[in-house]
Amino acid sequence: MPWAVRPPRLGREWVAAPDPATLRARWTALAAAEGAEQERLFRPARGRTPATGAAALPGQRSATAPFAVAPGPCPQPVRVLCAPFDEQWLLPDQRLIDAARPELWRVLDGHQLFLVETPEQPSVTAHLPVGRVGRVRPLYRRPGGAEPNLAPGLVALLGERYGGPVSARDVLCWILAAARPGPRGAYEVPLTADPECWRAGLELGHRLLTVQLRGAPGGDAPRLPGGRRPYVRSAVTAWPGGLAYDPETETLNLGDGSISPVPEGAWRYEAQGARVLEAWFAARAAHRAARAQGLEALGLEALGPAEWPQAWTSELLSLVTTLALLADLAPRRAAFEPGPPLPPAGLEAAGVLPAPRWARRPASVLDHREEGPGGQFALL
Numbered sequence: 001m002p003w004a005v006r007p008p009r010l011g012r013e014w015v016a017a018p019d020p021a022t023l024r025a026r027w028t029a030l031a032a033a034e035g036a037e038q039e040r041l042f043r044p045a046r047g048r049t050p051a052t053g054a055a056a057l058p059g060q061r062s063a064t065a066p067f068a069v070a071p072g073p074c075p076q077p078v079r080v081l082c083a084p085f086d087e088q089w090l091l092p093d094q095r096l097i098d099a100a101r102p103e104l105w106r107v108l109d110g111h112q113l114f115l116v117e118t119p120e121q122p123s124v125t126a127h128l129p130v131g132r133v134g135r136v137r138p139l140y141r142r143p144g145g146a147e148p149n150l151a152p153g154l155v156a157l158l159g160e161r162y163g164g165p166v167s168a169r170d171v172l173c174w175i176l177a178a179a180r181p182g183p184r185g186a187y188e189v190p191l192t193a194d195p196e197c198w199r200a201g202l203e204l205g206h207r208l209l210t211v212q213l214r215g216a217p218g219g220d221a222p223r224l225p226g227g228r229r230p231y232v233r234s235a236v237t238a239w240p241g242g243l244a245y246d247p248e249t250e251t252l253n254l255g256d257g258s259i260s261p262v263p264e265g266a267w268r269y270e271a272q273g274a275r276v277l278e279a280w281f282a283a284r285a286a287h288r289a290a291r292a293q294g295l296e297a298l299g300l301e302a303l304g305p306a307e308w309p310q311a312w313t314s315e316l317l318s319l320v321t322t323l324a325l326l327a328d329l330a331p332r333r334a335a336f337e338p339g340p341p342l343p344p345a346g347l348e349a350a351g352v353l354p355a356p357r358w359a360r361r362p363a364s365v366l367d368h369r370e371e372g373p374g375g376q377f378a379l380l
Contacts (some may be wrong), residue, residue, distance in 0.1 A: 001115060001135040001175075002355040003149045003362060008130040010090075012043045013100030014128065014300035018284045019309055020077040020089045026300045027091060029072040030067075038068060041299045047098045054094040058105040062093040081129045084118055084271035085319060086280050090130060092343045103362040104128060107138050110217050111145035114138055115162045115172065122179050122187060124172065124209055126216040130313060132272075136244075139172055141363040151355040162195045163341070172207025174198070176212075190338045191347075197339035204329070204336060211325045214318055223319065223323055233258045236308045239288070243281050252277070253321070255308075259317065265327025266320050276323055277316075284312060 010016060017023050030041050042050045050068035063072025076087040094100045104114075108128055116123050117134035129136050141147040148155065148168035158166040176190050178201050182188040192198050215221030223229060233251070240255025250261040269276050287304025347353040 001139075001149050002151060002359040003141060004117075004135045004137045004360075005101055005104055006092065006099075007116075007133050007136050007205055008097060008101045008104065008128070009099040011045045011048060012096065013095075013286075014043070015096045016080065016082055016088050016090045017287075017304065018088050018312065019305060022216075022304045023072050023077045023089055023091050024289070026085070026303050027071075029300060029303065031071040031074075041262075042067070042096075043299070045098055048095065052095060055102070057092050057094050058102055059108065060105070062095070064095075066073055078303060079127045081114075081116070081125045081127045081133065082131045083133065083279060083283070083379050084116075085126055086278050086283055087125075087315075088283070090128075104136065104138065106362075106365045107140060107143055109143045109303075111143070112138060112140055113169075113172065113213075115175065117187065119181065119273075120271060121181075121362050122175060124176065124212050139168055142365050147363060149359075151352045152359060153350055153352045155353055157347070157350045158191070158198075161193070162198045169209075170202055170205075173209050174201050175205070176208040177201040177205035177333060177336055178274040178346060191342045192338040192340065194339035197337070201338060203337060204332060208326070208329060208333070210328070211322055214322055222321065224321055224324055228261060228263070228324075230262055230317055230324075232313060233260050235310075236313060239308050240281075245313055254281075254313070254316070257313070259313075259320065261325045262320050265329065265330075266323035269323040269327055277319065279315070280319060288318050 014026050015023075017026070030038060033041050038050050042048075043049075044050065048054075050236065053064055054068045056062050056064055060075060060078070062075045063070055075091060075093050078092050079087060080090045082088045085289040094102070105128070108109045112126070114125050114127075114129055115137040116125060117137070118133075138149050141149050148171075151170055155166050155168065158171070169198050175187075178192075179187040179189045192201070201253075211222045230252075234257050236254055236257030238256055240257065242255075244330055245251070245262065245264075245267045246253065247264050247267075250263060250321075251265065252259045252262040267275070267277060271279075287302055290298040290302040344353065
């Protein structure tokens with residue numbers, strides 16, 4: 001997958017939140033402020049201030065004049081991946097984002113999948129990855145699932161080797177099953193010369209992909225077996241002070257609420273050196289931590305729901321299921337052997353390696369005029 005992009009750098013924490021209502025409240029507060037107070041709430045950086053205009057993000061509607069002059073209506077928040085397995089919402093307004101990576105927004109649609117490089121293993125999401133995640137490799141270079149982001153000639157070569165059609169999604173699944181961190185941090189993806197190993201890796205990778213996508217796009221959400229599915233045993237009635245896990249009863253306590261059964265593998269599942277469930281809860285309690293330090297000092301980060309949203313409990317159930325299934329698949333993935341590799345000379349002779357320079361850059365996908373700063377049209 002030659003084309004890789006760093007994830008959008010937000011520059012200010014308040015432009016993303018676990019629920020869209022919070023983002024609308026923050027927008028309203030910022031638009032109502034004036035002068036020095038608006039600048040303080042905005043948290044300006046070298047690239048973005050209230051006096052900076054910016055082009056509308058591809059596929060999104062937002063004003064392009066400086067925010068201090070004409071903020072415009074609040075844009076519709078979009079779903080994004082803010083951390084491993086942590087899906088939140090983002091205000092898609094380039095005036096508020098330090099480095100929005102418009103090239104990623106141009107290829108974001110219902111067909112697109114993004115491979116995210118994390119230290120432990122790659123993961124895949126249908127949502128735009130932003131913030132503190134690894135490098136991003138889109139599966140397709142153009143909207144509509146057109147032009148796979150793969151070394152030219154790779155799919156045809158693999159199809160000949162394995163005796164059947166190979167799709168870009170198949171290659172993505174193989175990466176999920178076979179990729180391992182290399183000595184210099186980059187992933188190594190061995191391509192097997194054994195068709196049987198290919199089929200075994202493909203089956204494992206498809207299962208990993210289904211679990212990681214959590215039913216998106218357009219599929220059914222993965223489920224644990226009937227007797228192992230987590231349920232809400234008692235509802236959350238007050239804001240929980242934290243998460244606690246009882247391994248004997250496999251119960252996850254969320255304040256006065258509880259969920260069970262929660263396999264220990266889900267509770268202990270880590271990404272980027274932190275337990276995923278604890279990091280997920282901390283992100284949803286961040287506005288309360290900010291408020292405890294003083295609203296006047298921290299501003300928009302302290303705005304958030306006063307009561308625990310019921311939707312978050314549903315999200316937690318889905319996340320527990322995902323982590324439990326991935327924990328179950330982890331030994332199988334660790335034991336997977338790709339078999340004898342394809343010789344590099346064959347890949348070079350077929351023109352697959354090295355990938356040409358053009359394949360490492362975004363494709364030109366501007367099929368309509370994009371509005372630039374101040375209503376002018378962007379030129380690419």
